[in-house]
Amino acid sequence: DQQVKQNSPSLSVQEGRISILNCDYTNSMFDYFLWYKKYPAEGPTFLISISSIKDKNEDGRFTVFLNKSAKHLSLHIVPSQPGDSAVYFCAARRKANAGGTSYGKLTFGQGTILTVHP
Amino acid sequence: KAGVTQTPRYLIKTRGQQVTLSCSPISGHRSVSWYQQTPGQGLQFLFEYFSETQRNKGNFPGRFSGRQFSNSRSEMNVSTLELGDSALYLCASSLVKGEQYFGPGTRLTVT
Numbered sequence: 001d002q003q004v005k006q007n008s009p010s011l012s013v014q015e016g017r018i019s020i021l022n023c024d025y026t027n028s029m030f031d032y033f034l035w036y037k038k039y040p041a042e043g044p045t046f047l048i049s050i051s052s053i054k055d056k057n058e059d060g061r062f063t064v065f066l067n068k069s070a071k072h073l074s075l076h077i078v079p080s081q082p083g084d085s086a087v088y089f090c091a092a093r094r095k096a097n098a099g100g101t102s103y104g105k106l107t108f109g110q111g112t113i114l115t116v117h118p
Numbered sequence: 119k120a121g122v123t124q125t126p127r128y129l130i131k132t133r134g135q136q137v138t139l140s141c142s143p144i145s146g147h148r149s150v151s152w153y154q155q156t157p158g159q160g161l162q163f164l165f166e167y168f169s170e171t172q173r174n175k176g177n178f179p180g181r182f183s184g185r186q187f188s189n190s191r192s193e194m195n196v197s198t199l200e201l202g203d204s205a206l207y208l209c210a211s212s213l214v215k216g217e218q219y220f221g222p223g224t225r226l227t228v229t
Contacts, residue, residue, distance in 0.1 A: 034217060034218075036220075041206075041222075041223070041225070042222055042223070043122070043124075043208050043210075043220030043221050043222045043223050044161075044208070044220045045220070046217045046218070046219055046220075049217055089161065091161075104149050104150075104151045104166030104167075104168065104173065104174050104212070104218075105151070105163050105166060105174045105176070106151070106153075106161075106163065106210075106218060107163070108153075108160055108161040108162075109160070110160045111160065
């Protein structure tokens with residue numbers, strides 16, 4: 001049962017244009033979402049996050065949008081640069097239970113390979 | 119501030135052996151989580167430790183275990199290695215809650 005899905009295995013974009021990476025989730029208990037970028041043989045690098053009480057969060061060229069009713073989030077990169085070429089993972093975290101013990105578990109999507117062409 | 123460090127970076131073991139991987143979190147981070155990345159299964163949560171206590175566990179067999187020390191450093195152990203345990207093992211640290219920051223990983227190959 002894949003609770004976080006990235007349905008596009010790959011995306012190819014021209015330098016300077018917008019990259020839009022999509023992610024869907026099924027578990028309504030998720031309340032915090034994150035995007036990570038990963039190069040081969042390295043650990044994921046945190047990019048940006050959003051809480052379920054918001055519908056948008058921006059950080060420089062990166063913007064994450066959350067549509068709770070559709071259980072959908074997207075990452076926009078504007079403008080895209082060749083150095084952005086990597087695998088992008090979305091991840092979700094459940095609401096903490098009464099003991100606050102669910103903070104450490106992230107559920108990841110399968111990743112989308114982004115290629116930005118010069 | 120130094121990032122998350124993991125040792126060793128690469129490891130080759132034989133089926134049936136056991137292995138211990140180490141993780142040093144970012145200074146001040148008390149939560150350490152472990153993940154397994156394989157081509158077929160993606161990134162899968164193994165377990166999380168906070169203040170030397172395991173507070174979350176993923177769906178992995180009991181051969182996978184871990185611990186956390188008083189300085190927040192963590193180790194994970196895999197006993198009776200199987201070929202399917204070949205993977206990139208990632209450690210991540212965070213404050214009590216918040217974003218997780220990952221180390222570079224340990225690439226384990228089981229032959």
